[in-house]
Amino acid sequence: MMKVVKFGGSSLASAEQFKKVADIIHADESRRYVVPSAPGKRFPDDTKVTDMLYLCYEQAENGKNFDKQLNDIKERYDEIINGLNLDLSLESEFETIKNQFNAKAGKDYAASRGEYLNGIIMANYLGYEFFDAAEGIFFFEEGNFDAENTNRVLSEKLSSIEKAVIPGFYGSMPQGIIKTFSRGGSDVTGSIVAKAVKADVYENWTDVSGFLVADPRIVKNPAAIDTITYKELRELSYMGAGVLHEDAIFPVRKEGIPINIRNTNAPKDPGTMIVESTCHSPLYIVTGIAGKKGFVSINIEKDMMNAEIGFGRKVLQVFEENGISFEHMPSGIDTMTIFVHQDEFVAKEQKVLAQIHRAVAPDTIELESDLALIAVVGRAMKNNSGVAGNIFTALAKAKINIKMIDQGSSELNIIIGVRNKYFEDAINAIYGVFVTQK
Amino acid sequence: MMKVVKFGGSSLASAEQFKKVADIIHADESRRYVVPSAPGKRFPDDTKVTDMLYLCYEQAENGKNFDKQLNDIKERYDEIINGLNLDLSLESEFETIKNQFNAKAGKDYAASRGEYLNGIIMANYLGYEFFDAAEGIFFFEEGNFDAENTNRVLSEKLSSIEKAVIPGFYGSMPQGIIKTFSRGGSDVTGSIVAKAVKADVYENWTDVSGFLVADPRIVKNPAAIDTITYKELRELSYMGAGVLHEDAIFPVRKEGIPINIRNTNAPKDPGTMIVESTCHSPLYIVTGIAGKKGFVSINIEKDMMNAEIGFGRKVLQVFEENGISFEHMPSGIDTMTIFVHQDEFVAKEQKVLAQIHRAVAPDTIELESDLALIAVVGRAMKNNSGVAGNIFTALAKAKINIKMIDQGSSELNIIIGVRNKYFEDAINAIYGVFVTQK
Numbered sequence: 001m002m003k004v005v006k007f008g009g010s011s012l013a014s015a016e017q018f019k020k021v022a023d024i025i026h027a028d029e030s031r032r033y034v035v036p037s038a039p040g041k042r043f044p045d046d047t048k049v050t051d052m053l054y055l056c057y058e059q060a061e062n063g064k065n066f067d068k069q070l071n072d073i074k075e076r077y078d079e080i081i082n083g084l085n086l087d088l089s090l091e092s093e094f095e096t097i098k099n100q101f102n103a104k105a106g107k108d109y110a111a112s113r114g115e116y117l118n119g120i121i122m123a124n125y126l127g128y129e130f131f132d133a134a135e136g137i138f139f140f141e142e143g144n145f146d147a148e149n150t151n152r153v154l155s156e157k158l159s160s161i162e163k164a165v166i167p168g169f170y171g172s173m174p175q176g177i178i179k180t181f182s183r184g185g186s187d188v189t190g191s192i193v194a195k196a197v198k199a200d201v202y203e204n205w206t207d208v209s210g211f212l213v214a215d216p217r218i219v220k221n222p223a224a225i226d227t228i229t230y231k232e233l234r235e236l237s238y239m240g241a242g243v244l245h246e247d248a249i250f251p252v253r254k255e256g257i258p259i260n261i262r263n264t265n266a267p268k269d270p271g272t273m274i275v276e277s278t279c280h281s282p283l284y285i286v287t288g289i290a291g292k293k294g295f296v297s298i299n300i301e302k303d304m305m306n307a308e309i310g311f312g313r314k315v316l317q318v319f320e321e322n323g324i325s326f327e328h329m330p331s332g333i334d335t336m337t338i339f340v341h342q343d344e345f346v347a348k349e350q351k352v353l354a355q356i357h358r359a360v361a362p363d364t365i366e367l368e369s370d371l372a373l374i375a376v377v378g379r380a381m382k383n384n385s386g387v388a389g390n391i392f393t394a395l396a397k398a399k400i401n402i403k404m405i406d407q408g409s410s411e412l413n414i415i416i417g418v419r420n421k422y423f424e425d426a427i428n429a430i431y432g433v434f435v436t437q438k
Numbered sequence: 439m440m441k442v443v444k445f446g447g448s449s450l451a452s453a454e455q456f457k458k459v460a461d462i463i464h465a466d467e468s469r470r471y472v473v474p475s476a477p478g479k480r481f482p483d484d485t486k487v488t489d490m491l492y493l494c495y496e497q498a499e500n501g502k503n504f505d506k507q508l509n510d511i512k513e514r515y516d517e518i519i520n521g522l523n524l525d526l527s528l529e530s531e532f533e534t535i536k537n538q539f540n541a542k543a544g545k546d547y548a549a550s551r552g553e554y555l556n557g558i559i560m561a562n563y564l565g566y567e568f569f570d571a572a573e574g575i576f577f578f579e580e581g582n583f584d585a586e587n588t589n590r591v592l593s594e595k596l597s598s599i600e601k602a603v604i605p606g607f608y609g610s611m612p613q614g615i616i617k618t619f620s621r622g623g624s625d626v627t628g629s630i631v632a633k634a635v636k637a638d639v640y641e642n643w644t645d646v647s648g649f650l651v652a653d654p655r656i657v658k659n660p661a662a663i664d665t666i667t668y669k670e671l672r673e674l675s676y677m678g679a680g681v682l683h684e685d686a687i688f689p690v691r692k693e694g695i696p697i698n699i700r701n702t703n704a705p706k707d708p709g710t711m712i713v714e715s716t717c718h719s720p721l722y723i724v725t726g727i728a729g730k731k732g733f734v735s736i737n738i739e740k741d742m743m744n745a746e747i748g749f750g751r752k753v754l755q756v757f758e759e760n761g762i763s764f765e766h767m768p769s770g771i772d773t774m775t776i777f778v779h780q781d782e783f784v785a786k787e788q789k790v791l792a793q794i795h796r797a798v799a800p801d802t803i804e805l806e807s808d809l810a811l812i813a814v815v816g817r818a819m820k821n822n823s824g825v826a827g828n829i830f831t832a833l834a835k836a837k838i839n840i841k842m843i844d845q846g847s848s849e850l851n852i853i854i855g856v857r858n859k860y861f862e863d864a865i866n867a868i869y870g871v872f873v874t875q876k
Binding site: 231234235246249250253297299301303304306307309310312313316317320323324325326327328329330331332333334335336337366368375382385386387388389390391392393394395396397399400401402403404405406407408409410411412413414415417 | 669672673684687688691735737739741742744745747748750751754755758761762763764765766767768769770771772773774775804806813823824825826827828829830831832833834835837838839840841842843844845846847848849850851852853855
């Protein structure tokens, strides 16, 4: 058994949190490769170290003095070092950082130091070897991740290290220039390491006990999800339930390595297992409910539309040419509705409408804005013919009008459109049917 | 008040039926323009005169003797003439037909004689003037209907005729060559005449008392629809509830002329009014339920599909390039399902799949065949939030698994996909909710 464990910023925000992390790591000998984030918030109004670094580097880039900003960052780390009673000084590292900032080493370099320094502390505290991610995670010159080279080098180098700390979030481009993943990218690093060392499981430690069936800002004390498939997660995470960085799925998925989302503050909770496939029956028919506000529907009507081969393609082409991705396209015989993101669409609205008129000469086009989309997702839905009936009966009881319904042959999800203002009520109504009233 | 009245083949199959038709016409002075079909079946195993004509002409075209076939047809008409005690002979008309058949005047000419001869009898019987459709309904040389020229000439010529019989189904191309509409085209003729004379209503007399909420072969004694909008009808008629020829809608629709479907055998029944729009509340929330078997779903999955602008367009383009029209395209985040007609798809299946692979490199493509689509249509659905809940609860009770759901912002219809074998049960279950248990 071998595990890669990644800890999020809130799990590493203070010495107290570091102690919890060390307890977790020491509790299981197989937790051999550790990927730390930068220190996160210690309290709600706190600033994450990554944000402090961005700010500090901005000063440097504008030629302003950044001593105070850099010192504030050093204090954050010293507080952890002292809290852990470590015999460790980051003086020389901060000297290097100062020089690099003055030399304008780049925003990515600046941001990456949060994980880099945290990794040094973590390695020292655990007695693990520190392995700089710049030595094993590579990007092409244009900035795309170089999966092949990374996997080859990382596998080889880590094979000779029994226990290592590999800072998350960054890697290097040719000539050693530091490059980061997008924000939250330590999740991706953990996944890449898990693939390279052929881990049995990739534990992703955060501040929640796994995924919840619904957003706790909308549903009160929602139930946790014990097992979710990658497919289910994709259908949910896009809609806003993102605990995990999207790109973290792909490296481990292809290797069949499950991701276990765990809670540093409640290490006994089993958390959520994310798996390729499972015969594990879900607790509820619906695995999760997620959604997003801010969509526009463009409803197109034309007599005999249905007989016109190419109609749908031509309409989609207009959106494509304007760089607007469409979300869903339910259709009747002579009607077709396109759902797009309101913020992507608004500025181009009249241009898009004019182009649709030219492309397919519709009888009418009607717009409706301020719509929300809700995805009800569950691998168990396929074998339960009552799901749709229950959902729509619940919505009717809550007096919520349905603007769109979309369910394809995968039977993994039902997408429902409602007005923005009914979004929270709709999610609560659906949650009520499948979980509370279970 | 002025009405154009069209009578279908079964309304004119025998002298007895002609008498009913005359009673109907004489009961209302405003029924000034009459469009007859050719004589239809007198009994279930009977042959329609149009089919007899096609067969007869086939003999002629193959250089075979067709005297018997033509004589059988003449006997059909003579039976009507004698039954009505008319002082009328069609000898010279049949002489002309025989010569034209020998001269290979064309299949369209042959088929059109059914309406032509019936029109002569009808005009004689009613004391109306006979107006040959070849003199007022025109096609371009390539065979497309010439709406503009037709309307101009027909308006002018009919303005000087108080009461006329205009045979349905055909018109003429340049040089007087006879051309027919597609089968059932007398409906189209009636609509064109109604537009030309600016009728107040276009009565379409057939053998049913209007449209029914569901197919009587599936639902026992379904309720009749009193008023339906053109849009509702389009959403239903395509799916197989075709009492009226599709192309019959367009000429009158733009003129705001309602079509009244009536029953020659029950003339007191009010039938169904087809209107552009109405504040007439429908009897039931659902105006009609119609469907069709024989669809295939192509379910495409690909990680991050949703982030790929142009994905949907590229997939639809493959179908378009293969001349396959898609019916519906429900989608999730990383899944997309295309519904197409099985008979259009089967022969090109592997070619289409290969092209989809090349176009968008999906992770998986799964096919499911033998699916049926059901359209639940109703203008009142928009204001009733319980419709979807009721439908899907009814289907769940009937233990019918749902393969697809599609409802757009028009809120005029919900399209449901089920396996072919559940098609009839599904329609009965939905009918039960909205009509029987009303």
